[in-house]
Amino acid sequence: MLRLQKDLQLWIEQEINEFSQNCGVASQWREPLVAVAAAKDELFAELKQAVGPEHQLPEDMLPGARSVICYFLPFIPAIANSNSESRRASLPWFRAYLETNQLIARINSRLKQELEKMGGKADFAAATHNFSREKLISFWSHKHAAYIAGLGRFGNHQMLITDRGSAGRIGSLITDLEITRDTRPDQEYCLNRAGEKCNRCLERCVFGALTAAGLDKEKCYQICLKNVDFFKSENADVCGKCTTLVPCALKNPVDA
Ligand code: SF4
Numbered sequence: 001m002l003r004l005q006k007d008l009q010l011w012i013e014q015e016i017n018e019f020s021q022n023c024g025v026a027s028q029w030r031e032p033l034v035a036v037a038a039a040k041d042e043l044f045a046e047l048k049q050a051v052g053p054e055h056q057l058p059e060d061m062l063p064g065a066r067s068v069i070c071y072f073l074p075f076i077p078a079i080a081n082s083n084s085e086s087r088r089a090s091l092p093w094f095r096a097y098l099e100t101n102q103l104i105a106r107i108n109s110r111l112k113q114e115l116e117k118m119g120g121k122a123d124f125a126a127a128t129h130n131f132s133r134e135k136l137i138s139f140w141s142h143k144h145a146a147y148i149a150g151l152g153r154f155g156n157h158q159m160l161i162t163d164r165g166s167a168g169r170i171g172s173l174i175t176d177l178e179i180t181r182d183t184r185p186d187q188e189y190c191l192n193r194a195g196e197k198c199n200r201c202l203e204r205c206v207f208g209a210l211t212a213a214g215l216d217k218e219k220c221y222q223i224c225l226k227n228v229d230f231f232k233s234e235n236a237d238v239c240g241k242c243t244t245l246v247p248c249a250l251k252n253p254v255d256a
């Protein structure tokens with residue numbers, strides 16, 4: 001069993017620095033969080049019910065899979081706060097979405113390389129657009145994998161809340177190396193779920209997609225598609241109003 005958490009953290013931070021300093025990107029990220037799940041964790045099988053029957057198991061993605069490495073790249077407060085006004089996604093938010101997807105591709109290539117040097121194999125799903133358009137169901141849900149790894153807990157907005165909040169993006173990759181797994185937190189990270197009254201994310205969704213009854217995925221996606229038209233980019237299907245200007249945007253509010 002390999003204890004690689006510190007190395008993973010270092011490789012991810014090196015890629016963030018390299019990307020920030022040498023690739024002409026506008027976005028910036030706070031210190032990443034990393035956690036590892038066992039590929040055989042029984043919760044992966046449950047995702048076929050929780051997410052959909054099309055959801056793949058780690059073994060489907062990489063025969064002989066033993067570990068699933070997950071990481072959260074938290075946006076800096078200026079990016080999260082920029083998305084507080086207007087019904088449209090802000091330009092910094094849209095850019096951060098695109099640039100973080102590029103960053104995740106780079107991080108995954110780097111991690112794959114490092115793991116291969118150690119004699120392992122690794123594979124990964126694209127950071128985004130890996131879902132069925134018809135059913136809006138992911139073939140591989142990075143946020144559910146991150147939950148299983150122990151990176152955080154789900155909030156009422158159905159996003160993962162980590163120790164550095166929910167405004168950011170999640171990457172994951174699967175390897176056949178056996179890495180020490182992390183433990184899942186027992187306590188809730190969402191104020192509502194912890195028994196305090198919040199519901200700020202519901203108020204932030206002025207589009208009626210997120211209500212006390214849950215998330216209407218189709219309505220949410222239609223709002224995201226409006227930003228595709230607005231930014232004239234087919235990759236601009238973003239919104240994120242429910243993860244900005246909320247107590248869980250930048251931290252775990254229950255722990256605060
Ligand atoms: S805004 Fe409040 S209710 Fe919504 S997910 Fe965050 S902590 Fe939970």
Ligand code: SF4
Pocket residue numbers: 204205206207208209210215219220221223224239240241242243
């Ligand atoms: S992403 Fe936008 S449309 Fe979707 S639930 Fe959040 S605020 Fe509502």
